[in-house]
Amino acid sequence: MINSNDLKSFLTTATRLHLTKAAKELGLSQPALSHCIKRLELEVGEELFLRRKDGLILTKAGEYLLLKGQKICDDLDGVSEFLKTGRTGSRQTLTLGIHPSVAAYSLPQIVKELKNIELNFRFGLSREVTSLIQEGKVDCGIVINPYPHSNLIINQIDQDRVTLWCHKKMSNTDKLFFDPQLHQTHSILRQLEKKGIQFEHQYAISNLELIAKFVYEGTGVGILPEKVVKNYYPDLTKIYSSDIKPFQDQICFVYSLENKGLESLGQLKIAIKKVLL
Template structure:
């Protein structure tokens, strides 16, 4: 890398840690050297990238914008370095897959065995969170692929439907009169609006993890708002009759410009052709 490319790489590490001390340890250079590197970038760009705080740093508006562009620039640079022998470079590389944790439980097993067999030299990194957050990871170049629920159309993304699911209310026999759900999910809000006029519960149990919601529901602590594929892990759960249903689409999302190489295309085809 040239001196400027090193500066950009260092800046990205600072963005990931939001701490100059930690970033310098990861990179393996002194704090003054790292600070001088950032200053070189700021001089080139004509503005401040960082705001120094007592307990770390915060990116400026310019810093936020440059962070996104830096990720893309570094990716394109890596691609350019592999032009002479793209296959060998990519097969020894790594891919990051952003996936909702509940979706990961029933999708990764469908295609990871094939990928492990076909590309033994590849490393795979999984990051988890809400589907809208995972989609943003793909848009911002932080993840190569996303497997997400109901992605919103975006001009930079290819969206391919993999399978469907349904979110509704599940319960066990003699379940307590409580409602158990994840307040952060749009599906939960939709179902709550549908049932509010005809059904009332004595209380609420809330969790940001659908596996926890499913477990509590299976123990009879209440009525759980769950995707059918998640509820299927517990045989004692049954759907509440005439409960409202929210239909989900589970999709593969990716930036097409990142995947013009043979390996990426094979990975995409493997995921698309898997049975979920």
């Protein structure tokens, strides 16, 4: 679905036919405006501008969209307003992107804190959630260690630590369980390799809850975030070693610059802080 903010950015740019002037009028950085236009071009499947040294030229598709764009924009705004406020004018709906493991220890409490806001969810790795926000497919996300981007607003909410865990009654010390999809995992693995610490058996499992279960059953050692451990099996024990430093996670609330003034995002941010801090 076409993002109405992207369409508005296009209309201003199509009128000015100059990226810098349009960006200044819209209050956006030039890279942010370029990103909006590129996203719109991907959505409609057509190139809208031809770039020239002295400015921009509309393509045939761009000319047609300029002709029809304002009506489309008005229609999209009407649909968006309906979805946000609902029939009673009091309901607001947001789509939140989040990693399933983060969702497990935070979402039930977050939802309890919200008043007059409904949430839809998209689950994935933090880097996938960041991409969904940039593409306008979700409104916001709880993201671990997000990369800065000119089109994103990043608010750090909390911290976590990823390290080695075991059970007090662990029966096997030669087995290591980890999630290979997480950057934090590879930081710990590199430290283990550098220090010559080896496990005879290594199990790559893309599910933190299952890794925690293996560790809880005394099957071996696991690389896990502390918040996941405390949510499922608080009796597990950190393996302290001066040789292995925990990976410090930054837990952030992320949304696009275009949604900066959305009141419901502010309410959601307050609820997330209350639950995580």
